Amino acid sequence: MSPKEQLDTLLHESRTFSPSESFRQQANVQDARIYESAEQDPEGFWSAQAHELTWFEEFESVCNWDPPHAQWFIGGKLNAAYNCVDRHTLTHRKNKAAIIWEGEPGDNRVLTYDMLRREVDKAAHALRQLGVQKGDRVTIYLPMVPELPISMLACAKIGAIHSVVFGGFSAQALRDRIIDADSKLLITADAGWRRGKIVPLKANADEAVVGTPIEKVIVVERVGAQAAIELQDGRDVRWQDLMASAPTSPFPAEPMDSEDYLFLLYTSGTTGKPKGIAHSTAGYLTGANTSMRTVFDLKDNDIFFCTADIGWITGHTYLVYGPLSAGATVVMYEGSPDFPDRDRYWEIAEKYGATILYTAPTSIRMFMKWGSQYVEQHDLSSLRLLGTVGEPINPEAWMWYHKYIGQERCPIVDTWWQTETGCAMIAPLPGLVTTKPGSATRPVPGIAIDIVDEEGNSVPPGHGGYLVITKPWPSMLRTVWGDDERFRNTYFGKFEGIYLPGDGAHLDEDGYIWILGRIDDVINVSGHRIGTAEVESALVAHPAVAEAAVIGRSHEVKGQAITAFVTLREGVSASDDLIAELKQYVVERIGAMARPEEILFTAELPKTRSGKIMRRLLRDIGEGRVIGDTTTLADPSVVEALKAQYKDQD
Ligand code: 6R9
Numbered sequence: 001m002s003p004k005e006q007l008d009t010l011l012h013e014s015r016t017f018s019p020s021e022s023f024r025q026q027a028n029v030q031d032a033r034i035y036e037s038a039e040q041d042p043e044g045f046w047s048a049q050a051h052e053l054t055w056f057e058e059f060e061s062v063c064n065w066d067p068p069h070a071q072w073f074i075g076g077k078l079n080a081a082y083n084c085v086d087r088h089t090l091t092h093r094k095n096k097a098a099i100i101w102e103g104e105p106g107d108n109r110v111l112t113y114d115m116l117r118r119e120v121d122k123a124a125h126a127l128r129q130l131g132v133q134k135g136d137r138v139t140i141y142l143p144m145v146p147e148l149p150i151s152m153l154a155c156a157k158i159g160a161i162h163s164v165v166f167g168g169f170s171a172q173a174l175r176d177r178i179i180d181a182d183s184k185l186l187i188t189a190d191a192g193w194r195r196g197k198i199v200p201l202k203a204n205a206d207e208a209v210v211g212t213p214i215e216k217v218i219v220v221e222r223v224g225a226q227a228a229i230e231l232q233d234g235r236d237v238r239w240q241d242l243m244a245s246a247p248t249s250p251f252p253a254e255p256m257d258s259e260d261y262l263f264l265l266y267t268s269g270t271t272g273k274p275k276g277i278a279h280s281t282a283g284y285l286t287g288a289n290t291s292m293r294t295v296f297d298l299k300d301n302d303i304f305f306c307t308a309d310i311g312w313i314t315g316h317t318y319l320v321y322g323p324l325s326a327g328a329t330v331v332m333y334e335g336s337p338d339f340p341d342r343d344r345y346w347e348i349a350e351k352y353g354a355t356i357l358y359t360a361p362t363s364i365r366m367f368m369k370w371g372s373q374y375v376e377q378h379d380l381s382s383l384r385l386l387g388t389v390g391e392p393i394n395p396e397a398w399m400w401y402h403k404y405i406g407q408e409r410c411p412i413v414d415t416w417w418q419t420e421t422g423c424a425m426i427a428p429l430p431g432l433v434t435t436k437p438g439s440a441t442r443p444v445p446g447i448a449i450d451i452v453d454e455e456g457n458s459v460p461p462g463h464g465g466y467l468v469i470t471k472p473w474p475s476m477l478r479t480v481w482g483d484d485e486r487f488r489n490t491y492f493g494k495f496e497g498i499y500l501p502g503d504g505a506h507l508d509e510d511g512y513i514w515i516l517g518r519i520d521d522v523i524n525v526s527g528h529r530i531g532t533a534e535v536e537s538a539l540v541a542h543p544a545v546a547e548a549a550v551i552g553r554s555h556e557v558k559g560q561a562i563t564a565f566v567t568l569r570e571g572v573s574a575s576d577d578l579i580a581e582l583k584q585y586v587v588e589r590i591g592a593m594a595r596p597e598e599i600l601f602t603a604e605l606p607k608t609r610s611g612k613i614m615r616r617l618l619r620d621i622g623e624g625r626v627i628g629d630t631t632t633l634a635d636p637s638v639v640e641a642l643k644a645q646y647k648d649q650d
Contacts, residue, residue, distance in 0.1 A: 027431020104335025123154035134159035143192025166311025258282035276481030287475025390527025422475025
């Protein structure tokens with residue numbers, strides 16, 4: 001479907017789903033006046049939410065907004081790890097499961113809050129002994145093993161800033177992020193498991209750290225002998241050895257200022273260089289914690305199964321800081337949804353009695369493709385609420401999720417948010433809001449959203465525009481690490497004092513928000529944000545390539561897939577081998593998620609007279625659309641040649 005057709009279908013979406021009486025009656029939020037009161041007094045609303053956390057010192061004022069810089073809960077002192085772990089051990093939750101971890105090969109591990117506290121404290125002692133101090137950056141490059149949240153929380157306990165790099169990233173990508181964050185310590189693993197195969201991590205880490213500030217590398221042994229790694233004397237230490245010799249005494253939580261950074265998480269933007277999104281301690285944790293109670297309706301007996309990798313923001317907020325700060329039990333799964341078979345998620349959900357499931361539209365489309373028989377083999381009656389995140393969900397995927405996973409019983413919360421926003425911004429409160437398949441519905445209480453035109457004026461219903469957030473909120477990013485100018489320009493450069501997320505959206509007649517996807521040069525492949533410029537930079541670094549232009553093309557399962565148009569250097573001839581080589585080259589420079597689906601060689605790229613590549617035209621060609629305005633093209637024949645070539649290829 002073309003975007004125009006998609007929009008038309010969305011505009012005609014008339015199915016609605018109201019919360020059932022039984023859900024409504026048990027919901028944490030039942031009074032719709034929450035929206036109004038939060039709008040009238042956002043500071044009062046957020047102050048009350050912040051008081052759900054445990055503070056070492058009370059804050060003096062709620063918000064200071066000096067656009068584009070916000071400070072929240074000023075003067076307060078707290079510790080994120082204390083809030084996620086220690087405080088629960090002083091309550092009835094002491095022996096409650098905090099993390100239920102399932103390894104891909106079928107091994108598992110349960111950590112109660114008390115056990116988690118002991119692990120986090122040992123790890124904090126170990127990090128301290130290796131010289132980690134408050135404010136230091138620690139890069140974490142781990143598979144989905146319990147040592148990942150333990151490492152993050154150990155950093156938080158010390159007051160060190162963690163920077164988790166998704167385990168699927170390449171050595172080069174890891175290296176760039178280590179250098180940008182200026183980390184002295186790296187925590188990695190020998191390898192991980194994926195579809196029964198060993199995914200090496202230590203080998204990438206070895207390559208990544210050369211010539212960087214990294215002095216020590218901690219290596220978690222996950223796979224063991226089969227991974228066959230070597231430890232470098234003086235630099236590498238085994239996690240297991242450190243933990244065995246670490247003091248068992250409690251590690252005192254560092255009292256952190258509200259505004260001290262809790263973590264950095266790198267995300268793609270419109271230039272080749274990823275941005276280190278910096279999140280604060282108090283504001284971030286308040287946002288994450290609030291949404292657990294409101295959007296996810298969390299109760300003490302819930303089992304929260306979030307399928308995201310902790311290497312992305314969804315895993316940070318909804319596998320670690322949100323659920324643990326709220327004292328929940330989370331289910332964390334290491335591997336692939338189709339290993340050993342395509343029912344693995346449902347097997348896990350049944351086995352642990354998951355009550356809330358949070359996953360991505362790309363996964364749902366894959367499950368649809370595989371067929372409902374994999375779901376039907378399992379008893380999913382424990383589920384009571386479903387969530388989705390990462391990209392717009394197609395109404396048909398929503399309906400499938402509702403029917404086969406939710407068994408027409410579970411409300412669905414479609415949550416729109418970003419690495420930069422820290423927690424869900426647009427989402428229904430499940431006991432209050434009637435949902436429509438494909439719409440994230442309305443902003444959560446305390447969040448001010450608008451859809452505006454080029455001049456910043458609100459657009460009427462039915463008209464597309466820029467999605468914006470008009471007021472500061474606690475969990476907003478504080479800056480781009482080391483580049484405040486970029487923070488200013490990217491997010492506040494278009495409309496003064498107004499946050500620009502980079503998504504297009506429109507309102508329907510009922511005031512529901514429909515997200516239309518990215519409006520910048522960011523491609524969303526299976527919910528992963530990939531900058532076209534990053535892929536282009538990787539391609540042009542190859543000696544055979546002269547120029548490259550990358551676009552996203554609609555893809556049935558992935559949402560979007562990467563198409564690269566490449567011009568070759570003089571004397572290089574095109575071949576299938578070269579295509580394979582270039583794809584692999586991108587994987588090595590960025591990671592497997594950035595592998596181009598297709599590479600097309602072309603003699604020239606369509607450019608404006610000022611030399612700008614016209615990606616819009618390439619996108620039109622990619623989607624087989626009628627080509628729009630070509631009057632600014634330097635050489636119109638380039639487009640005709642490309643079109644002909646694209647047809648041949650199909
Ligand atoms: C949480 C996360 C952010 C981008 C965002 C938007 C897209 C996320 C969405 C959605 C429509 C939803 N996005 N959730 N689009 N509906 N429910 O995914 O963060 O990786 O930073 O990506 O993802 O385009 O701008 P991140």
